[in-house]
Amino acid sequence: MPLTAPTPILGIDAHAHVFDRQLDFADGRRYTPDYDATLADWLAHLRSQGLSHGVLVQPSFLGTDNSHLLKALAAAPGHLRGVAVVAPDVSHSQLKRMARLGVCGIRLNLMGQALPDLGSATWAPLLEAVADMGWHVELHRQIEDIPSLWAALQRYGCKVAIDHFGRPHAAFGTGHATFQRLLELSEGGRTWVKLSGIYRLGGTHTENLSFAHDAAPLLIEHFGANRLMWGSDWPHTQHEQQVDYAGEFALFQSLVPWAAQRRAILCDGPGALFGF
Template sequence: MQCDSHIHIYDRAFPGSQPGQGGAAGFVDHADVAAYREVQARMGTQRAVIVTPRIYGTDNAVTVDAIRQLGIDHARGVAVLHPDVSDTELDALNEGGIRGIRFTLYTAKHAAVSFEMVEPLAHRIAELGWHVQLHWTAEQVVEHRALLARLPCAMVFDHRARLPLQTGTHHAAFGIVRELAEAGRAWIKLSGPYLDSAAGLAARYADITPMARAWVDAVPERLVWGSDWPHVTETHQPDDVMLLDLLADWAPDDATRDRILVANPAELYGFAI
């Protein structure tokens, strides 16, 4: 079963509230489980990993409910938490299909977590077999390389480790993340090509291809793919089938694509093969 390893669900039953803003600010309509099922049918994927959106802060109820709707055999989740989370809540989240916690720190604006929270939480979740998912800039990866070396759990780097277009694989972050991946400690998500592309949608984000291929060449056994649906950063929405098709440009070999879409996410998220 092929897995879309990075999506977000927004549900009016869980309106959310972004820090510093009231009500449902930042809410995305037509991005609930029913809407995603239509996308999933078009792409031909059968599994999904749901990442709690920023507007929900540390309330992960929407993600756990989406896992329930999609079915625990077909869905997993990544939560956002603070170090004061109770053991009881961690156990409940684990039972509900959560397998990691995310630290979105590429910009301080509206961040629900901090760098100081990473290590304490990593120790809390290590015994559950969870990972930390890091949406950091490449510069932040370099700055915090000592922290990364100390973490007792696996790491997942969002959106190709956000290597900047100008330097690409020559950036020091590439070597740091690659070494962690080669040691079996890290994974990289091939997702969000629009986040760093200057070529844009019209050119199918072609300027991201060399960096994506570099990851495929370096550590194909440590990669997963994600659509990043519903693409909340984008004014011009990409077609999700096209985004999946990009993987064929990045990983032309059928066996490698199968590893990225099936075997790797099964290992990382605990799906049955």
């Protein structure tokens, strides 16, 4: 059963990370932070923007050791949910323990990695368990590979969350075939897209902003505002000097200037997916 939030949901940050530099980082990582991103700091950012709830996503550089994530969830029960990174052979008992602490999905961070065969015997037990538990699979991969990954997950009946606009190529624009295929994944009502990480879209600052402003209304049109989510991507790893929390929230408000749609994206969409 989903945990019960103790306070009204004023808004949900659907994508953030916490860590400290003393943790054991995963081998083969692409990035090593030299600072701490604390739960207290992130919660202060939430409050500063009038938000009440949030979702912590396991960062790639911590690998499958979710202990710091689980500790953070336990510190603010009811207000938080988590998305873990697990090995394909993780046990059902481990998944159930994480569920009790507020984890409700797994992340496939496939940036810079070979694509897995999600239909194989290696992955099938995990993805069947994810679907049975009502969890979702979060996809972080360049946009051209999203449709095939999405199709593989649909065979299990998994709900899917797509990170950072689907990681499109901003300079190509929203008319490009890859983004148009992403819009087609709205059928079935089991897919959510995060309006987040605009600075990760691969173009210049101007190209990224232009793409995001063009993409937001198209995503609302195809998916519906209640299948979209906003995430701060705090602490904006590798972009810490260029952006900040307040600025990212203000940018979201400029992308979605309509109050009813903003509320759906901040409350209804993530509330349904994460079980708040």
